[in-house]
Amino acid sequence: MARKTGSHSEITGPRVQAAALRLIAQHGFAAVSMRQIAAEVGVQAGALYNYTNDKQTLLFDLLRTHMEHLLDALGQLPGTGDPMTRLEAFCRFHIAYHIERPDQVFISYMELRNLSPDNFSAIEVLRSRYESHLDAILKDGQSTGQFALDEPRVTTFAVIAMLTGVNTWYREDGPLSKTDLADLYWTLVRRAVAA
Amino acid sequence: MARKTGSHSEITGPRVQAAALRLIAQHGFAAVSMRQIAAEVGVQAGALYNYTNDKQTLLFDLLRTHMEHLLDALGQLPGTGDPMTRLEAFCRFHIAYHIERPDQVFISYMELRNLSPDNFSAIEVLRSRYESHLDAILKDGQSTGQFALDEPRVTTFAVIAMLTGVNTWYREDGPLSKTDLADLYWTLVRRAVAA
DNA sequence: CTTTGCAGTGAACGGCTGTTCAGTTATCAA
DNA sequence: TTGATAACTGAACAGCCGTTCACTGCAAAG
Numbered sequence: 001m002a003r004k005t006g007s008h009s010e011i012t013g014p015r016v017q018a019a020a021l022r023l024i025a026q027h028g029f030a031a032v033s034m035r036q037i038a039a040e041v042g043v044q045a046g047a048l049y050n051y052t053n054d055k056q057t058l059l060f061d062l063l064r065t066h067m068e069h070l071l072d073a074l075g076q077l078p079g080t081g082d083p084m085t086r087l088e089a090f091c092r093f094h095i096a097y098h099i100e101r102p103d104q105v106f107i108s109y110m111e112l113r114n115l116s117p118d119n120f121s122a123i124e125v126l127r128s129r130y131e132s133h134l135d136a137i138l139k140d141g142q143s144t145g146q147f148a149l150d151e152p153r154v155t156t157f158a159v160i161a162m163l164t165g166v167n168t169w170y171r172e173d174g175p176l177s178k179t180d181l182a183d184l185y186w187t188l189v190r191r192a193v194a195a
Numbered sequence: 196m197a198r199k200t201g202s203h204s205e206i207t208g209p210r211v212q213a214a215a216l217r218l219i220a221q222h223g224f225a226a227v228s229m230r231q232i233a234a235e236v237g238v239q240a241g242a243l244y245n246y247t248n249d250k251q252t253l254l255f256d257l258l259r260t261h262m263e264h265l266l267d268a269l270g271q272l273p274g275t276g277d278p279m280t281r282l283e284a285f286c287r288f289h290i291a292y293h294i295e296r297p298d299q300v301f302i303s304y305m306e307l308r309n310l311s312p313d314n315f316s317a318i319e320v321l322r323s324r325y326e327s328h329l330d331a332i333l334k335d336g337q338s339t340g341q342f343a344l345d346e347p348r349v350t351t352f353a354v355i356a357m358l359t360g361v362n363t364w365y366r367e368d369g370p371l372s373k374t375d376l377a378d379l380y381w382t383l384v385r386r387a388v389a390a
Numbered sequence: 391c392t393t394t395g396c397a398g399t400g401a402a403c404g405g406c407t408g409t410t411c412a413g414t415t416a417t418c419a420a
Numbered sequence: 421t422t423g424a425t426a427a428c429t430g431a432a433c434a435g436c437c438g439t440t441c442a443c444t445g446c447a448a449a450g
Binding site for chain 1: 221222223224225226304305308309345346349350352353354355356357359360361363364371376378379380382383384386387388389
């Protein structure tokens, strides 16, 4: 099917996508061959081209799917209301969502440079849409006087970097529960921005 | 020379190291060939093996050199004294040092998975030595009552992730000076940890 | 002027790369 | 049972990979 249409936005087969995700997260896009992915699925390399146009599209679909799901989930958070409440909701959401999808998150900012220019731009659009959600919260809190920020845009980057950082060290079987984790990070963020 | 000794810790030729750094930061370790690196230096691929044992060692030397220079520079900061003062010094140092070396920083946590197990362990040792510097500051400030932290170790990860994040967005020709930048981040960190 | 030794060449090695495609197998509707 | 169609194989393609090595050119030491 994929072979015939040549479309750029096919939905890659779930089995293929899962195998690619796992292997690319582990070894990196450039280091993983189509034959390895095929072996993980349990088919020959040629069969993959029933599900994707080429290796580049396979990576792009991985990142695009992740970003779209992320934005969908984000859309369910309230877009208006008390900035402090919304900031807390965002922080807890971000940590919870990212900690559950370490492979997707890892790939999504590790393999950006392996995207073609067009694909890169497409992902960047989605990414900045996500960031602007936090940006809006910070600016709202700024105008109500609840937050004290010299540069909301910089704070956005700082908070997101801090929150996303959990993925580099948090282990499910460690001493900290996910609730503990969210509490700790929320305390840090709240104090960092509070007036 | 390198060809004969077979040593694991040779210092790769500076020209080769610089070329490898630039290309790997841009395209990724697995995506860059020895022939590309050689072309950047202006020699044939075979000549590289006068300076390094193999491609893996070339990457390892890049990361090891970076981490050793980082630790050297860190060693010049005061190890004792007022925790708040030391924390500020650390934050400003971290930002200043990292912002000047975007390629090294990028590679140093992007290409970790391309290291052999032994080389990976060696780099991890250096990395955790760096982190423990901040950890010590936070624990000191905790005991003097200047900081209010539920989990200093988590705070260490959070602060380092936040500070290192500048490299993903800061541009030299943007509206913010490096001093502005350090001031902004220091304000966030100070308020996040202060009692 | 000769000798020594390093730096670099360029060809070659086996092996792996993404991708294509004619041909085989399996599935399922009529 | 037949026919259609989707899924998959396995071989092949041209090309690049890391690494080795006999050989050349050159610079400095005796």
